[in-house]
Amino acid sequence: xxxxxxxxxxxxxxxxxxxxxxxxxxxSGGCQNDGSQPEPRPPMSRSPxxxxxxxxxxxxxxxxxxxxxxxxxxxxxxxxxxxxxLERSLEVPVxxxxxxxxxxxxxxxxxxxERVVQAYGGRFVLAKxxxxxxxxxxxxxxxxxxxLVVLFVGGHPVDQFTGALPEGQVRAxxxxxxxxxxxxxxxxxxxxxxxxDAETAEALLREALTIEPGHVEARLDLAERLLARxxxxxxxxxxDRVPAAERKDRHxxxxxxxALARNKPAGDPAALAARIAANPRDFEARFALxxxxxxxxxxxxxxxxxxxxxxxDKAEGRPDRERARAQLVEWFAACxxxxxxxxxxxxxxxxxx
Numbered sequence: 001x002x003x004x005x006x007x008x009x010x011x012x013x014x015x016x017x018x019x020x021x022x023x024x025x026x027x028s029g030g031c032q033n034d035g036s037q038p039e040p041r042p043p044m045s046r047s048p049x050x051x052x053x054x055x056x057x058x059x060x061x062x063x064x065x066x067x068x069x070x071x072x073x074x075x076x077x078x079x080x081x082x083x084x085x086l087e088r089s090l091e092v093p094v095x096x097x098x099x100x101x102x103x104x105x106x107x108x109x110x111x112x113x114e115r116v117v118q119a120y121g122g123r124f125v126l127a128k129x130x131x132x133x134x135x136x137x138x139x140x141x142x143x144x145x146x147x148l149v150v151l152f153v154g155g156h157p158v159d160q161f162t163g164a165l166p167e168g169q170v171r172a173x174x175x176x177x178x179x180x181x182x183x184x185x186x187x188x189x190x191x192x193x194x195x196x197d198a199e200t201a202e203a204l205l206r207e208a209l210t211i212e213p214g215h216v217e218a219r220l221d222l223a224e225r226l227l228a229r230x231x232x233x234x235x236x237x238x239x240d241r242v243p244a245a246e247r248k249d250r251h252x253x254x255x256x257x258x259a260l261a262r263n264k265p266a267g268d269p270a271a272l273a274a275r276i277a278a279n280p281r282d283f284e285a286r287f288a289l290x291x292x293x294x295x296x297x298x299x300x301x302x303x304x305x306x307x308x309x310x311x312x313d314k315a316e317g318r319p320d321r322e323r324a325r326a327q328l329v330e331w332f333a334a335c336x337x338x339x340x341x342x343x344x345x346x347x348x349x350x351x352x353x
Contacts, residue, residue, distance in 0.1 A: 072117045073126035078134045085127050089152035093124040093178060098141065098148040100132050105164035106147045112167050113149070116174070123178050124151075151177060185212035189221060198225060216246050223254055224336070228297075232261055249333075256334035265291040276305075283309050283320045287327070299335040303328060303344035310351045325352065 076084045076096070085094050097113055099106035110128075117126040131138045131146060141150065141157075150160040151174075161173055175181065182190075188208040195201035205222040208215060219238050226235035235258055242251055267288045275285040286305040293302035306324040313321035328348055332341050 071125070072122065073114060073128065076127040076129050078137050081129075081134070081137055085152055086155050088125065088127075090155050092122070094127050094152040095124050095174070096127045096129060096150045096152060098129050098131050098138070098143055098146055098150070100130060100146055102132075103146050109147045109149070109164040112164075112170060116167060116170055120174070120178070120181060123181070124174065149173075153177065183212060183215075185209070185215045185218055189215070189218045192218075192221065198229065201225060216242055217250075220250055220254060227254065227257055227261060230261075232258060253334050253336070256330070257336070260294055260334065264295050267292055269293075280308070281312055283313065283324075287324070290327075294331060294334075299331060299337055300340040300343070302331065303340060307344065307347050307351060310348060 074084065085096055088094050095113065095117070097106075097110065099110065113126055117124065129137060131143060141148070145162050147164060148160060148162050149170075150157045152158070159173070159177060165173070171181070185208040188204050188211070192201040192204035192208070195204060202222065202225050205218055205225065208218045209222065212218070219242055223235045223238035226232075226238060235254075239251060239254060239258065265288065269289060269292050272285045272289040272292070275282050276289065279285075286309050290302040290305040293299070293305070306328050309324035310321050310328075313319075313324070325348065328344060332344060335341050335344075
């Protein structure tokens with residue numbers, strides 16, 4: 001990591017030759033500053049350090065300029081620090097880049113931060129503070145080396161890093177506080193969850209997959225909704241489109257549900273329920289009724305039937321108990337109702353012990 005040392009300027013005009021010497025002398029890890037700041041510049045239309053300014057080439061639109069409501073990055077000074085950083089961070093996270101024109105690592109980090117703020121599309125804003133021109137803020141932040149990057153949220157600093165980190169590490173730093181960046185397909189998938197009806201949700205998922213065909217979770221969401229409305233061939237086609245290397249637990253569970261949905265068990269639920277009422281130890285009736293209930297999607301009721309078998313089987317070797325246990329474990333993997341699975345597992349454990 002490259003960074004520059006910096007201490008508070010105690011006063012007095014620094015020796016310009018020493019300052020230039022420090023900037024040009026090679027140093028391990030970046031440039032060093034032995035305690036002085038560059039001397040104040042005379043008024044001029046262009047900064048003498050413009051060639052070394054990491055933001056000099058940025059256009060004064062959304063990528064730079066004043067801290068307007070729509071600006072993603074902007075310069076900040078001591079005069080507007082409270083408004084542009086502290087108060088603004090009450091509305092949106094503010095990433096403060098503390099830099100200086102003579103700092104080599106700052107020249108590397110500046111463009112990285114600009115790319116990231118544009119890529120994150122408004123999830124945070126970038127404020128750029130020239131520490132040479134902000135001694136009071138530098139002292140308040142206790143800056144000892146630059147570049148220093150501080151994240152402000154809710155009016156307070158919450159985290160920081162120093163040095164010219166690569167883009168991947170900058171993104172990881174931000175994601176710890178902002179959450180992983182969501183793609184357009186992710187956002188549309190979330191809309192599908194909140195859709196008012198199944199038809200709208202299905203249309204949204206198809207839209208997400210048009211934008212990002214490789215979005216596995218969106219495809220599995222679509223397959224699950226197709227299963228729910230009985231479009232088994234379409235559901236199977238969606239499952240087949242998932243690459244083999246990405247077929248994990250959820251894909252396997254949907255495949256099991258598809259297999260159950262394709263094979264309706266024989267039997268009359270009412271007649272089977274009557275047999276069980278007449279003889280609670282009619283285990284074959286319980287197995288048959290449970291299979292019909294799973295076919296209809298009522299996993300909780302099916303689990304109750306087989307748990308009764310586990311509880312009631314007292315025969316030597318308890319063959320029906322083991323059969324019910326094995327069937328429950330298989331159905332737990334296919335059941336989409338996490339609460340029903342949790343309840344079933346808990347009671348299965350109790351009855352087996």
